[in-house]
Amino acid sequence: MSRIGVFICHCGENISRTVDVERVAAQVGKLPGVAFSTDYKYMCSDPGQNLLKKAIQEQKLSHIVVAACSPRMHERTFRKAVEAAGLNPFLCEMANIREHCSWVHEDKEEATAKAIEIVGMMVERVKKNRVLPTITVPVTKRSLVIGGGIAGIQAALDIADCGHEVILVEREPSIGGHMAQLSETFPTLDCSQCIMTPKMVDVANHPKITLYTWSEVELVEGYIGNFQVTIRRKARSVDEDKCTGCGVCMEKCPIKKIPNKFDCNLGMRPAIYVPFPQAVPNTPVIDRANCTKFKTGKCGLCQKVCGPGAIDYEQEDTLVVEPVGAIVVATGFDLYTIDEKPKGSAIKGYGEFGHGKIPDVIDGMTFERLASASGPTGGKILRPSDGKEPKQIVFIQCIGSRAREKGISYCSKVCCMYTAKHTMLYHHKVHDGQAYVFFMDARTPGKNYDEFWRRSIEEEEAVYIRGMVSRLYQKGDKIVVMGSDIAVGVQVEIEADMVVLATAVQPQKGADSLAQKLGISYDKYNFYSEAHAKLRPVECATAGIYLAGACQGPKDIPDAVSQASAAAAKVMTLFAKDKLEREPIVARVKEGGCVGCFACKKVCAYGAVEEKEIRDRQGNLIKVVAYVNPGVCGGCGTCQATCPSKSVELDGYTDEQIVAMIEAL
Amino acid sequence: MPTKNSLDYAYYPGCSLHASAGEYDLSTRKLFKALGIGLTEVPDWFCCGATPAHNVDELLSLSLCAKNLELAEQVEGDLAVACAACFSRLKFTQHTLEENSTKRKQVETAIDAPVKLDGKVKHLLEILARDLGLERLAASVKKPLSGLKVACYYGCLLTRPPDVPNLDCIEAPTIMEDVLGAVGAETVAWSHRMECCGANFTLSRPGVVIQLTNAILESAKAAGADCVMVGCPLCHGNLDIRQKEIEGVYKTTYNMPVFYLTQLVGLAAGLSADQLGLDALIVNPLPLLKEKHLL
Ligand SMILES: Cc1cc2nc3c(=O)[nH]c(=O)nc-3n(C[C@H](O)[C@H](O)[C@H](O)COP(=O)(O)OP(=O)(O)OC[C@H]3O[C@@H](n4cnc5c(N)ncnc54)[C@H](O)[C@@H]3O)c2cc1C
Numbered sequence: 033m034s035r036i037g038v039f040i041c042h043c044g045e046n047i048s049r050t051v052d053v054e055r056v057a058a059q060v061g062k063l064p065g066v067a068f069s070t071d072y073k074y075m076c077s078d079p080g081q082n083l084l085k086k087a088i089q090e091q092k093l094s095h096i097v098v099a100a101c102s103p104r105m106h107e108r109t110f111r112k113a114v115e116a117a118g119l120n121p122f123l124c125e126m127a128n129i130r131e132h133c134s135w136v137h138e139d140k141e142e143a144t145a146k147a148i149e150i151v152g153m154m155v156e157r158v159k160k161n162r163v164l165p166t167i168t169v170p171v172t173k174r175s176l177v178i179g180g181g182i183a184g185i186q187a188a189l190d191i192a193d194c195g196h197e198v199i200l201v202e203r204e205p206s207i208g209g210h211m212a213q214l215s216e217t218f219p220t221l222d223c224s225q226c227i228m229t230p231k232m233v234d235v236a237n238h239p240k241i242t243l244y245t246w247s248e249v250e251l252v253e254g255y256i257g258n259f260q261v262t263i264r265r266k267a268r269s270v271d272e273d274k275c276t277g278c279g280v281c282m283e284k285c286p287i288k289k290i291p292n293k294f295d296c297n298l299g300m301r302p303a304i305y306v307p308f309p310q311a312v313p314n315t316p317v318i319d320r321a322n323c324t325k326f327k328t329g330k331c332g333l334c335q336k337v338c339g340p341g342a343i344d345y346e347q348e349d350t351l352v353v354e355p356v357g358a359i360v361v362a363t364g365f366d367l368y369t370i371d372e373k374p375k376g377s378a379i380k381g382y383g384e385f386g387h388g389k390i391p392d393v394i395d396g397m398t399f400e401r402l403a404s405a406s407g408p409t410g411g412k413i414l415r416p417s418d419g420k421e422p423k424q425i426v427f428i429q430c431i432g433s434r435a436r437e438k439g440i441s442y443c444s445k446v447c448c449m450y451t452a453k454h455t456m457l458y459h460h461k462v463h464d465g466q467a468y469v470f471f472m473d474a475r476t477p478g479k480n481y482d483e484f485w486r487r488s489i490e491e492e493e494a495v496y497i498r499g500m501v502s503r504l505y506q507k508g509d510k511i512v513v514m515g516s517d518i519a520v521g522v523q524v525e526i527e528a529d530m531v532v533l534a535t536a537v538q539p540q541k542g543a544d545s546l547a548q549k550l551g552i553s554y555d556k557y558n559f560y561s562e563a564h565a566k567l568r569p570v571e572c573a574t575a576g577i578y579l580a581g582a583c584q585g586p587k588d589i590p591d592a593v594s595q596a597s598a599a600a601a602k603v604m605t606l607f608a609k610d611k612l613e614r615e616p617i618v619a620r621v622k623e624g625g626c627v628g629c630f631a632c633k634k635v636c637a638y639g640a641v642e643e644k645e646i647r648d649r650q651g652n653l654i655k656v657v658a659y660v661n662p663g664v665c666g667g668c669g670t671c672q673a674t675c676p677s678k679s680v681e682l683d684g685y686t687d688e689q690i691v692a693m694i695e696a697l
Numbered sequence: 698m699p700t701k702n703s704l705d706y707a708y709y710p711g712c713s714l715h716a717s718a719g720e721y722d723l724s725t726r727k728l729f730k731a732l733g734i735g736l737t738e739v740p741d742w743f744c745c746g747a748t749p750a751h752n753v754d755e756l757l758s759l760s761l762c763a764k765n766l767e768l769a770e771q772v773e774g775d776l777a778v779a780c781a782a783c784f785s786r787l788k789f790t791q792h793t794l795e796e797n798s799t800k801r802k803q804v805e806t807a808i809d810a811p812v813k814l815d816g817k818v819k820h821l822l823e824i825l826a827r828d829l830g831l832e833r834l835a836a837s838v839k840k841p842l843s844g845l846k847v848a849c850y851y852g853c854l855l856t857r858p859p860d861v862p863n864l865d866c867i868e869a870p871t872i873m874e875d876v877l878g879a880v881g882a883e884t885v886a887w888s889h890r891m892e893c894c895g896a897n898f899t900l901s902r903p904g905v906v907i908q909l910t911n912a913i914l915e916s917a918k919a920a921g922a923d924c925v926m927v928g929c930p931l932c933h934g935n936l937d938i939r940q941k942e943i944e945g946v947y948k949t950t951y952n953m954p955v956f957y958l959t960q961l962v963g964l965a966a967g968l969s970a971d972q973l974g975l976d977a978l979i980v981n982p983l984p985l986l987k988e989k990h991l992l
């Protein structure tokens with residue numbers, strides 16, 4: 033006979049305001065099997081947990097129901113407490129009388145009646161709970177970091193400095209990400225290259241870091257502590273081991289006029305190239321689509337001039353498989369390209385701003401390249417159309433961001449600050465110029481951020497106009513900016529020489545397909561989702577995968593670096609143990625009933641179902657049945673719902689438990 | 698058995714088309730006939746309330762439109778609308794009553810009938826570009842408008858606000874250019890195609906209208922257009938009827954004919970100047986059309 037203990041929480045007043053908790057405790061106390069029932073103000077607090085532990089020991093309780101908030105919030109807390117008191121943690125269940133009851137009802141009578149029913153259901157359920165042994169799995173103490181922007185670099189360095197091997201995979205020919213493109217950085221205006229390149233070099237030289245640039249993750253198998261990752265190393269056409277980075281090939285390459293993506297297409301590069309001089313690794317890549325040798329079979333000049341004989345036109349993509357225990361995703365962001373109306377996307381485009389049509393309407397990143405000392409103009413602010421210095425420049429914030437009607441409702445977070453920075457850089461470089469900024473409001477919550485923004489107005493003479501712009505058009509060599517100044521209530525028109533649009537920060541293209549490979553969730557914009565917005569901000573819901581940087585949401589450098597170090601700390605926590613404990617909520621096949629149809633194998637999103645041969649003593653094959661690998665099973669229960677012969681069940685969520693709950697109603 | 702023509706519409710001309718914009722009505726009927734598109738005028742239709750009603754009394758405005766929508770149910774087919782302002786009001790009514798059940802009930806009481814919202818309201822442009830389709834439209838061309846440079850003027854109501862008319866992209870639509878492209882005309886890229894002409898201020902604040910329309914004509918001219926095309930009798934009034942006055946105020950000459958979309962498409966379909974009511978236009982288009990060998 034079970035001796036069930038029921039503990040009703042007030043949650044301060046969150047529950048007790050609408051549910052008569054004492055009455056619930058009294059009523060539930062009468063249910064068969066319930067040996068003890070009480071209520072308490074904060075069950076999750078230290079005294080609350082002690083109350084629970086003491087009752088288990090004194091009352092010799094066999095099963096526990098805590099009626100409080102959602103199990104997503106505190107199931108772990110209470111199961112730990114129960115375990116500390118000597119019971120198997122899986123003999124403890126939570127009844128959710130907060131989210132499912134007190135928060136959504138007003139009438140106290142009705143809410144109390146409902147709470148009694150909810151708790152009653154869990155009492156019947158817990159009677160059917162079985163002791164589940166904790167599952168342990170070994171941990172491979174190597175990690176994969178995807179994306180070599182500042183976030184990925186920081187995470188890789190932190191983990192490697194702790195003595196663990198790191199595989200860093202970057203899609204582009206060089207690491208560095210967007211920060212490598214920036215000129216100077218808010219809020220201190222230090223030069224981005226100067227603070228970034230030493231870290232890039234550290235990555236290249238670190239004995240514990242294996243760097244795969246020009247590479248992408250192809251396949252991810254396995255589970256926390258035991259992933260197998262297949263990485264596609266795209267053919268570089270240059271042997272990384274032989275190349276000395278002398279650069280002769282790039283000098284001699286006759287194709288010189290390919291727009292360089294790194295310079296936002298303002299500068300040109302050859303067909304064999306490194307994206308920027310400080311690239312890591314400093315090994316060029318042949319852009320096969322534009323190389324004469326690949327297009328017509330002729331040329332081959334770079335091969336002739338390369339001293340160490342590093343050029344290899346025959347090179348093919350290779351696949352490498354790396355076993356790792358943890359993965360940090362740091363794939364960063366991209367800027368919204370407003371000239372193309374993305375096909376099939378809910379986002380509607382900004383054709384009215386002429387981006388892509390009017391050459392002197394540029395985006396913020398292009399301005400960074402203009403302002404950068406190592407950029408295509410050597411740091412001079414010049415118009416792309418005619419190379420003249422713009423004397424009137426208009427910055428427009430929130431292009432794409434915070435525009436529900438156009439499909440993006442979030443704030444891109446960095447634009448207010450980098451626009452303020454742009455006005456300063458402009459003022460430093462064009463002394464007789466005037467900068468205007470159209471803005472909805474200035475969002476500068478960060479250390480020394482508001483002071484920085486104020487400086488752009490008070491010392492650097494930027495004119496801020498509160499209001500949005502409706503349209504831009506070219507008139508002669510000017511761009512007419514039509515907008516409103518809502519502070520004064522008038523329409524304004526400015527004839528500008530150049531316009532800079534602060535376009536929205538979006539996840540990298542292909543972020544969704546990478547998420548699908550990794551089995552992690554993402555929001556409707558393709559930003560990756562953290563396990564809990566407040567309490568688990570760097571972990572994915574999928575165990576063993578962590579997030580760093582702008583792939584999770586718009587972020588500036590300090591935030592991206594902090595999150596990267598936090599993700600690294602999580603990886604190190606995981607690696608601190610040799611074996612990993614995981615929840616035993618996994619599916620089990622009842623081999624007797626299984627007919628081997630493998631419907632479960634087809635639906636399992638985790639690839640946990642294997643085929644197992646059943647043989648008699650003589651070794652004759654009797655049948656092939658399904659087997660669920662407990663290390664891989666995600667505990668989703670899809671197989672249980674699918675199995676036509678009811679031969680697979682999820683521990684902790686058996687049909688028996690569910691039926692007991694329904695019957696209690 | 699004869700198959701039912703899927704291109705049959707109920708037709709809501711709106712008051713302007715029975716008055717100052719008679720040529721829009723005439724050219725619409727002739728063009729649609731030539732293209733094999735059926736139009737049956739909604740029996741007993743009346744004013745939709747554009748442009749003043751919604752500024753004065755929302756319930757009145759919604760009820761006027763809802764009643765017209767109810768009347769339109771008597772005729773088979775989607776509702777074809779020529780005037781951008783009527784189109785906007787009818788779409789607005791559908792949208793508002795869909796979203797707001799309180800207003801819906803009030804309107805049902807006012808018109809003493811259940812409100813039906815499933816009927817589709819379509820601007821003529823949609824019928825030409827989507828229902829008939831650009832390919833069939835191109836196939837119907839007898840006299841391509843080659844050499845004619847047209848500034849397509851959308852005005853403010855055809856695409857805005859978001860989620861209401863759903864005609865095309867709100868700020869950068871192409872449907873007019875698509876239609877004209879199909880009949881061989883050249884369309885210019887210009888800055889003021891989505892600006893407001895001042896529509897309902899034409900009588901109360903002519904000063905404002907003159908300023909706004911001047912900017913529109915100036916921009917069309919700067920872009921090298923020979924003429925302007927519109928899909929709205931109110932825009933037409935401001936740009937065409939007031940053009941002389943604007944020229945006088947700004948001491949300039951535009952001499953820029955302003956056509957209804959059905960007139961230009963009709964020309965390409967081989968209809969005559971009479972059938973299209975070209976003589977009703979204030980800025981005489983005949984010299985331009987002769988020069989381009991289109992008449
Ligand atoms: C115009 C502008 C100015 C800015 N100025 C400042 C400033 O002054 N100060 C400041 O603090 N912040 C600034 N920021 C913000 C700053 O750029 C970001 O905070 C920072 O770059 C985020 O770093 P990240 O590593 O998360 O992403 P990223 O820099 O985007 O790096 C992501 C990396 O992952 C790689 N990658 C993407 N997908 C894959 C894949 N599938 N496989 C492998 N690799 C992949 C990318 O190639 C890239 O190298 C600015 C941003 C903009 C747009």
Ligand code: SF4
Binds near residue numbers: 282315340342
């Ligand atoms: S490929 Fe050869 S030529 Fe080019 S940088 Fe490397 S060593 Fe120099």
Ligand code: SF4
Binds near residue numbers: 621626627679
């Ligand atoms: S679905 Fe059921 S019967 Fe079919 S293989 Fe899986 S466990 Fe066996």
